Amino acid sequence: MPFREMHNARQSTPSSASVDDGALQDPALLRRLLRAKDRMDAASHEAWPVRRLAEVSGVSEAHFAHSFKRAFGVPPHRYLLTRRIERATALLRDTELSITDIAFATGWESLGTFGRTFRDITGRSPGAMRVEARNATAQPGPVPACVLKAAQRPDLTIAVLEKRRRVAKGTFRPSIEEEVS
Structure with a gap:
């Protein structure tokens, strides 16, 4: 042919x-x-x-x-990261477990990797997230908890490494949640 x-x-x-x-x-x-x-x-x-x-x-x-x-x-790995960060956020907010225990309970093999990834995704350290989450729940508002949880879901539309690269170059455009805070 x-x-x-x-x-x-x-x-x-x-x-x-x-x-x-x-x-x-x-x-x-x-x-x-x-x-x-x-x-x-x-x-x-x-x-x-x-x-x-x-x-x-x-x-x-x-x-x-x-x-x-x-x-x-999203790719399967990124979906899994989202679930782990959501679970870690809930444990930080609702339990007295140490951050180390939460890291291992949510599937992380290293506390350092957990902390770095958590900070990259949420913009806060696990300790800061715990303080903020507890302060927010101490003053319940008219917004249902399911809506708050959905709003607090991590933004993983781009890979963490790509986000770091864009931040380093100064070309990263923050998500709506990051602009508001």
Whole structure:
């Protein structure tokens, strides 16, 4: 087949984006992805490498990682970080556990990594977050707790390393939450 005919044949096939969109419409695949997401939610303190999540979902690792990101808007690792930070924030607010105990209870292997990642994501250290959260709950307002929790959810639309790189270059645009505080 001459080059022009091959080129034209390629252009007439559906793009990979439209094929991927169709794959996400598959209810069986969405159920499998939700099964993996539910497992991460139930045990966010455990290690969840893509290989393990793919096994739970019954799909290949590459297919799982790509499909998860398309379905939920974030890669699996970033989703897990969000759950861990949310859980840590709740424990800081609602318990007397030490910050070290909270770090290990939420799945971090190092207190330093927990503190650095927590600060990168929330903009505050775990200790400062504990003080702020307790002061905020001491003065309950008319806003329901579920709405407050949703507003306090970490903003992980960009990777932590990318956020650090942008801050260092001075090109980082803070999220709405960071501008308000």
